[in-house]
Amino acid sequence: MQSLSTENYLKAIYHAAQFREGTVATTSIANKIGAKPSSVTDMFKKLADHNLVEYEKYKGVTLTTDGVKKALHIIRKHRLWESFLVSHLNFSWDEVHQVAEQLEHIQSEKLTNELDRFLDYPTHDPHGDPIPNRALFMKTHNKILLLDLPLNKEGVCVGVKDNSSDFLRYLDRRQIGIGTPILILHREEYDQSLHIQAGNSTLMITEKTAENIYVKP
Amino acid sequence: MQSLSTENYLKAIYHAAQFREGTVATTSIANKIGAKPSSVTDMFKKLADHNLVEYEKYKGVTLTTDGVKKALHIIRKHRLWESFLVSHLNFSWDEVHQVAEQLEHIQSEKLTNELDRFLDYPTHDPHGDPIPNRALFMKTHNKILLLDLPLNKEGVCVGVKDNSSDFLRYLDRRQIGIGTPILILHREEYDQSLHIQAGNSTLMITEKTAENIYVKP
DNA sequence: TATAAAATTTAGATTAGCCTAAATTATGTA
DNA sequence: TACATAATTTAGGCTAATCTAAATTTTATA
Ligand SMILES: [Mn+2]
Ligand SMILES: [Mn+2]
Ligand SMILES: [Mn+2]
Ligand SMILES: [Mn+2]
Numbered sequence: 059m060q061s062l063s064t065e066n067y068l069k070a071i072y073h074a075a076q077f078r079e080g081t082v083a084t085t086s087i088a089n090k091i092g093a094k095p096s097s098v099t100d101m102f103k104k105l106a107d108h109n110l111v112e113y114e115k116y117k118g119v120t121l122t123t124d125g126v127k128k129a130l131h132i133i134r135k136h137r138l139w140e141s142f143l144v145s146h147l148n149f150s151w152d153e154v155h156q157v158a159e160q161l162e163h164i165q166s167e168k169l170t171n172e173l174d175r176f177l178d179y180p181t182h183d184p185h186g187d188p189i190p191n192r193a194l195f196m197k198t199h200n201k202i203l204l205l206d207l208p209l210n211k212e213g214v215c216v217g218v219k220d221n222s223s224d225f226l227r228y229l230d231r232r233q234i235g236i237g238t239p240i241l242i243l244h245r246e247e248y249d250q251s252l253h254i255q256a257g258n259s260t261l262m263i264t265e266k267t268a269e270n271i272y273v274k275p
Numbered sequence: 276m277q278s279l280s281t282e283n284y285l286k287a288i289y290h291a292a293q294f295r296e297g298t299v300a301t302t303s304i305a306n307k308i309g310a311k312p313s314s315v316t317d318m319f320k321k322l323a324d325h326n327l328v329e330y331e332k333y334k335g336v337t338l339t340t341d342g343v344k345k346a347l348h349i350i351r352k353h354r355l356w357e358s359f360l361v362s363h364l365n366f367s368w369d370e371v372h373q374v375a376e377q378l379e380h381i382q383s384e385k386l387t388n389e390l391d392r393f394l395d396y397p398t399h400d401p402h403g404d405p406i407p408n409r410a411l412f413m414k415t416h417n418k419i420l421l422l423d424l425p426l427n428k429e430g431v432c433v434g435v436k437d438n439s440s441d442f443l444r445y446l447d448r449r450q451i452g453i454g455t456p457i458l459i460l461h462r463e464e465y466d467q468s469l470h471i472q473a474g475n476s477t478l479m480i481t482e483k484t485a486e487n488i489y490v491k492p
Numbered sequence: 493t494a495t496a497a498a499a500t501t502t503a504g505a506t507t508a509g510c511c512t513a514a515a516t517t518a519t520g521t522a
Numbered sequence: 523t524a525c526a527t528a529a530t531t532t533a534g535g536c537t538a539a540t541c542t543a544a545a546t547t548t549t550a551t552a
Contacts, residue, residue, distance in 0.1 A: 063539065084500055097540055099501055104538090116500060116547055147389035157383045164381075166374045172364035280509065301530060314510050316531055321508090333517055333530055 062163050065132050066091060067101050068110060069162075071121055072129035081118030127194060134190040136162035137183035138173050144184040145177065151184040151235075152226035185226075186217025186236045186272065201272040204240060204254075205265065212241050213273030215256075220270040228267075233257055240273055279380050282349050283308060284318050285327060286379075288338055289346035298335030344411060351407040353379035354400035355390050361401040362394065368401040368452075369443035402443075403434025403453045403489065418489040421457060421471075422482065429458050430490030432473075437487040445484075450474055457490055 070090040074082045084102070088095045106113035110125035121129060139161040143149035149157070171192060174180075181197065182188055188196035199216045207213045215238045218225065229235065234256050243260065244253040250265040287307040291299045301319070305312045323330035327342035338346060356378040360366035366374070388409060391397075398414065399405055405413035416433045424430045432455045435442065446452065451473050460477065461470040467482040 061538080085498090093539090094541065095500060096502080096542080100539075118500095143386070146393055147386065149385065149389070153385070157381070157386055160381045160383070164374070164377045166377070168366070168370070169360070169364065169374055172366070176363055278508080302528090310509085311511065312530065313512080313532080317509075335530095 060128070060165070063101070064105070064110075065128070065163055067098075067105060068121070068125055068129040069132050069136075071111065071119060072126065072133070075121065081114075081120050083118045130190045130194040130196075132162050134194065135164070135170055137187060137189040138170065138177065138180070140183045140185070141177050141180045141189070142173060150226075150230070152223040152230070154184060155221060155223075182216075182236075184236070185221055186215075199272070199274050201274050203269050204242075204252075204271040204273050205268040207240070207242055207273055207275060209242050209245065211275060212239055213275045214239050215271060216274045217272035218270055219272065225270060229271075232261060232263075233259065234271070240271075277345070277382075280318070281322070281327075282345070282380055284315075284322060285338070285342055285346040286349050286353075288328065288336060289343065289350070292338065298331075298337050300335045347407045347411040347413075349379050351411065352381070352387055354404060354406040355387065355394065355397070357400045357402070358394050358397045358406070359390060367443075367447070369440040369447070371401060372438060372440075399433075399453075401453070402438055403432075416489070416491050418491050420486050421459075421469075421488040421490050422485040424457070424459055424490055424492060426459050426462065428492060429456055430492045431456050432488060433491045434489035435487055436489065442487060446488075449478060449480070450476065451488070457488075 067087065070087050071082050074086050074090065084095045084098045087093075088098045091098065102111065102113045102119050105111040105119070105125070109122055110128065111119040111121055113119045136158045139158045140151075140154040143154045143157060144151060174192065179191070180189055181191075182199075186199070186201075188198050190196040201216050202213075203219070204213070204215075215234060215236055217236070218229070234240070238257050241255040242252055243255055246252070252263050252265070252268050254261060254263060284304065287304050288299050291303050291307065301312045301315045304310075305315045308315065319328065319330045319336050322328040322336070322342070326339055327345065328336040328338055330336045353375045356375045357368075357371040360371045360374060361368060391409065396408070397406055398408075399416075403416070403418075405415050407413040418433050419430075420436070421430070421432075432451060432453055434453070435446070451457070455474050456472075458472040459469055460472055463469070469480050469482070469485050471478060471480060
């Protein structure tokens, strides 16, 4: 039991569970997957039959230990492939996701582990997200939102919350990327905009942008 | 219209068409794909609807220009991936096929072409089969079966007819691979076995083996 | 807390890709 | 050339994954 669809559901449930405590709701998965809630209900039952989630009618699901393992395994593959595409195939960070969505379903332990070795066991993908290692363990940065960075305290960009191409390309234009040092120079009370120093240039960003960038203080 | 199943049929039809002139028969595809003839008939109709094959009831199919293009594109991806697995991920030539069967279905022009560049535009895969270039053109070696190599005329192994793991591993044990120089020292009339020199060692092979190795004189 | 709104599930249908069994067509051989 | 055999197609079904519409349950709020 590990169809493409099943794997996508497990991953979606895993990611949804990161956002909030408790169970994952039918509609939240329906939105992520792009399916109708009734289809999600069907799949929840199927996953429960295979002991990948615990499901209680009208109450949503939580991943079982097995479910988490499978999800992390897909995420491992997804992020390793994203890393490969950027480091060796000239992809930019806003192009990799769509292809990794396909590559993450390739089934071959040897392929996954050799790719990991070939990339020299990367710990983070091009978006700053942690890559589970072979034992499915990942260490996360203790990152905060740029919005919450104290004034005049330097941080380094270590990730993004919004992974959309639009946002990533916007950051490219502003010359902000993983590793860029950022300092908040001034907070504008009137419209919550921020004057920041990013790398060598100073620029203004909106609150919305600031709450989609992760920094390590 | 380019499901995984469709792509596998196109590839199977393409390969079957190499073997003999004329149309490709229902049962030959059924055997290759591992499906029942009735399922193949269904798919033939579907492919014909999409102008990928010409189909006449009870007469089999031939690929259209579009069908050939799609088939060659899958084959290009298959062989590029096989090359990558061997050259960078420590796969041996008997391990790559199964994984390439999955990877060949990944849809991304950029991925395919960047992989091609990364591998420095290889012309042949690990089994000696030609890799279609970006324009889907491939140049084939003018190879012959080892069986047909004249006595005491040196040839170089450039491919295999049988791609099974068993045969490939057998060749590994005999230290015969792509590039190995081979010379026929003696043909045994009694049982058609051959004494050959392969690389530095002399050894005996059966007729069956000799008709599954391609050499360039 | 009653009730309206939102969320979720159920019922019933559809599609792709496969199957078995039966019918049909083509082929090889006496 | 007749007819047995092989190849192929048709008919009817199945499953996974989806959908819409209707029913049910939960939740939010007046
Ligand atoms: Mn991604
Ligand atoms: Mn990522
Ligand atoms: Mn292959
Ligand atoms: Mn090959």
